Amino acid sequence: MNPDVYNGIWGGNNCRDSPVQTDRVCSCSDECEAGTKYVEQFQEELDYNIGKNNIAAFWAESIQGVGGTVQYPKNYIKRVHDIVKKQGGLFVSDEVQTGFGRTGDHFWGFEMHGIVPDIVTMAKGIGNGFPLAAVATTPEVAQSLTKATHFNTFGGNPVSCTVGITVLDIIKEEKLQENSKEIGTYLLLELGKLKSQLPIIGDVRGKGLMIGVELVSDNESRKPLNPQTFLKFWEYCLDQGLIIGKGGLYGNVLRIKPPMCITKEDADFTVKVIESAARHVC
Ligand SMILES: Cc1ncc(COP(=O)(O)O)c(C=O)c1O
Structure with missing residues (x-):
């Protein structure tokens, strides 16, 4: 079952590691x-x-x-990791979107869950637009790849590696992880304020510059916004100059994963356009 604390059968208003929580009622004390x-x-x-x-x-x-930028309840990944390890499994963290400082507090998303995975997959942000991907793993798992022929035409390509190393330098020099935290938290909180004013926004969630805004047709039942209205909303944003991703099982979540160098002005513009889009389609 997807541990989605907004849409799932269980969830409250203190479940996730985010500046914005769901509106669901919660009476948890120590453990979620x-x-x-x-x-x-x-x-x-x-x-x-x-x-x-x-x-x-x-x-x-x-x-x-x-x-749909679904965040797990606190401790979920750590506890699932421990179960998987106990039952002989490898834990694989896909850091294609969450890696390279995007979530703000940590360079790797898995760090927020307090685990060390056996395999980490990386792409997208690793090359800042350049086609590049990488896998990191333990010597033991790597050794298993020597049992059969495993071949990549472009594996270890020196040009790609130079791009990757330069991206790492720039993330550090330009303090992009810090920027993700600062601007991401600001944007999340501003979007959170919009949620309390606009019934079309059912949920705002995320961490750093990994943000989701779930659009609904009814705030009470959390019913997804119908695809036609979502499309109108989306196209309106595009016409105003704001390109946003789309996701979630029902395609009703705005996925906001901007370049990590965005400014406060960019964040304000984003909020302004989303607010205007909400008023325009409702
Ligand atoms: C989380 C995640 N993992 C893996 C992939 C696949 O990455 P690639 O196309 O570089 O193989 C994507 C691509 O959209 C992704 O979003």
Whole structure:
């Protein structure tokens, strides 16, 4: 079950590591109850389907990207990681969207979950537009690749590697991780204010410059905004000069993952256009 604390059957207003929470009611004290329920559900899934057999691997983004910027309840990933490891599995972190400082507090998204994965996959931000990807893993897993022929025409390409190294230098020199945290938090809080004014915005979530805004047709039932109205909203933003991604199971989540060098003025412009789009389509 997707541990989505906004849309899922369990969730409250203190579940996620974000400056903006859901409007759902929550009475948790120490441990996030929604998180515990989703972990129990994961364990039950394994018990029924795998039994005592080994798991090959568990694969997750540190915050779901195209899935609609879904953040896991606190401690969920750590607890699932421990279950997977206990049952012989490898834990794979897909850092294609969450890596390279985008989430602000950490360079890698998995750090926010307090785990060290066995395999980390990287792309997109690693090359800042240049086609580049990488996989990091343990010596043990890497060794397994020597058992059969594994070949990449462009693997280790020196031009790509130079781009990758330069991107790392620039992230550090221009303090882009810090900028992601500062501008991302500001943008999240401003979007959070919009949520309380505009019923079309059901949820605002994320961390740093990995932001999701879920559009709904009814705030109470959290019913997704219908695709035609979403498209109108989206096209309106585009016409105003704001390009946003789209995601979520029902394609009703604005995925805001801008370049990590954006400014406060860019954030203000984003909020202004989203507000205007909401008023325009409603
Ligand atoms: C989270 C995530 N993982 C993996 C991929 C695939 O990356 P690539 O196209 O570089 O193989 C994408 C691409 O959209 C992605 O968003």
